[in-house]
Amino acid sequence: MSSQQPIIDSDLPALYNSANNASTKAQKQYLFWFRLNLSFVILGSFLSIVSMAISKAIPSATSVIAVFSGCCFIISLFTTLFIQNRKFERNWYAGRAVAESVKTLTWRYMMCAGPFNSELSARDADEKFSADLSSLMNQRKFLSSALDPKLENTLQITDRMKEIRSFPMGGRKDFYAANRLDDQIKWYGGKAEFNKKRETFWYTAIFVAQIAAIIATFVYVRFSDSVINAASIFATVAAALLSWLQVKKHQELAQSYNLAAQELGVVKTKVPHVASDEELSTFVNDAENAMSREHTMWIARRDQG
Numbered sequence: 527m528s529s530q531q532p533i534i535d536s537d538l539p540a541l542y543n544s545a546n547n548a549s550t551k552a553q554k555q556y557l558f559w560f561r562l563n564l565s566f567v568i569l570g571s572f573l574s575i576v577s578m579a580i581s582k583a584i585p586s587a588t589s590v591i592a593v594f595s596g597c598c599f600i601i602s603l604f605t606t607l608f609i610q611n612r613k614f615e616r617n618w619y620a621g622r623a624v625a626e627s628v629k630t631l632t633w634r635y636m637m638c639a640g641p642f643n644s645e646l647s648a649r650d651a652d653e654k655f656s657a658d659l660s661s662l663m664n665q666r667k668f669l670s671s672a673l674d675p676k677l678e679n680t681l682q683i684t685d686r687m688k689e690i691r692s693f694p695m696g697g698r699k700d701f702y703a704a705n706r707l708d709d710q711i712k713w714y715g716g717k718a719e720f721n722k723k724r725e726t727f728w729y730t731a732i733f734v735a736q737i738a739a740i741i742a743t744f745v746y747v748r749f750s751d752s753v754i755n756a757a758s759i760f761a762t763v764a765a766a767l768l769s770w771l772q773v774k775k776h777q778e779l780a781q782s783y784n785l786a787a788q789e790l791g792v793v794k795t796k797v798p799h800v801a802s803d804e805e806l807s808t809f810v811n812d813a814e815n816a817m818s819r820e821h822t823m824w825i826a827r828r829d830q831g
Contacts, residue, residue: 530700530701530704532705532709533686533690533705536684537684537686537687538628538629538632538684538687539628539632539659539681539682539683539684539687540680540681540682541624541628541659541662541663541682542625542628542629542632543674543680544673544674545621545622545624545625545628545669545673546621546622546625547621547674548617548621548669548672548673548674549617549618549619549620549621549622549624549625550621551672552614552615552616552617552618552621552672553614553618555612555614556609556614556615556618557773559605559608559609559614560609560770560773561770562605563602563605563606563609564766564769564770566598566599566601566602566605567598567599567602567762567766568759568762568763568766569598570595570596570597570598570599570602571595571758571759571762572759573591573592573594573595573598574592574595574758575754575755575756575758575759576591577591577592577595578754579754616668617669617672620666620668620669621669621672622821623666623821624662624663624666624669626817626818626821627662627818628659628662630814630817630818631655631658631659631662632687633702633706633810633814634810634811634814635651635655635683635687635691636687636690636691636698637690637691637698637702637806637807637810638651638691638698638803638806638807639806639807639808639810639811639814640807640811641654641658642654642655642691643803643807644803648688651691652683655682655683656682656683659682695802695803695806698806699797699800699806699809702806702810702813703794703797706813707790707793707794707797707813708794710786710790710817711787711790711791711794714783714784714786714787714790714820715783715784715787717779717783718779718780718781718783718784718787719780721776721777721779721780721783722776722780724774724776725771725776725777725780728767728770728771728774728776729771731767732764732767732768732771735760735761735763735764735767736760736761736764738756738760739757739758739760739761739764740757742755742756742757742760743755743757782820783820785820786816786817786819786820789816790813790816790817793809793812793813793816796809796812797809
């Protein structure tokens with residue numbers, strides 16, 4: 527194996543992979559059910575308008591469509607209760623928090639950064655790392671039911687982690703700069719750009735729906751005898767899109783990711799000046815703290831939301 531080969535998920539502790547999988551699964555489930563919920567709200571509003579529109583032309587169909595409309599709202603209600611009961615959002619955030627914390631510990635361990643300094647014996651470093659992993663899980667015991675049992679018997683300290691920890695100081699420094707700092711700067715920058723574009727897209731869609739609601743209102747006032755009032759359906763669409771935007775938090779994420787990328791860029795300027803294990807430990811902890819701050823702020827905003 528090349529000493530400069532990038533770290534992949536299988537090189538990381540089993541707890542990272544298990545928590546990461548649990549978070550990703552919970553996120554997909556939460557967003558799926560949330561989208562389904564909004565879809566039934568919009569469909570119910572649309573059928574309600576259709577029911578009123580054909581009340582004179584096809585009276586017999588009005589009640590049937592009205593029943594379907596009511597069913598949509600009932601399904602939406604039960605979907606809301608289902609989402610709340612299954613705690614998808616909680617597992618999403620908790621899994622991500624554990625996964626990112628494990629990754630930070632892993633990089634500190636591999637770089638011989640505090641509290642896993644190079645002065646520690648291999649046994650003491652491994653025991654400290656294992657104890658910190660246990661502490662992480664004890665803080666979020668409720669997540670244990672969502673973790674993949676297939677990963678429980680895999681390694682928490684992999685051979686690749688030990689190999690990188692054994693590198694000389696210069697090798698560890700270069701490896702960290704290339705495979706952690708550069709990777710995260712690129713990731714944060716890409717995510718910031720992506721969220722900025724998505725924010726613009728969804729705000730444009732909300733604006734269009736609101737304009738459509740205004741136009742529909744004035745058209746109905748002018749031609750009330752010949753058209754239906756579709757303002758409510760457009761207003762519902764606008765509200766649904768706004769709810770989706772609040773869930774995705776594109777604006778906040780774009781700002782947070784951009785700030786993290788800039789902060790890590792500043793940290794990276796110190797790389798040429800790192801010349802000892804002590805300086806590398808300080809450097810790595812500064813970088814990891816910057817990444818931890820971004821993630822802690824993300825969790826805090828989610829909790830407040």
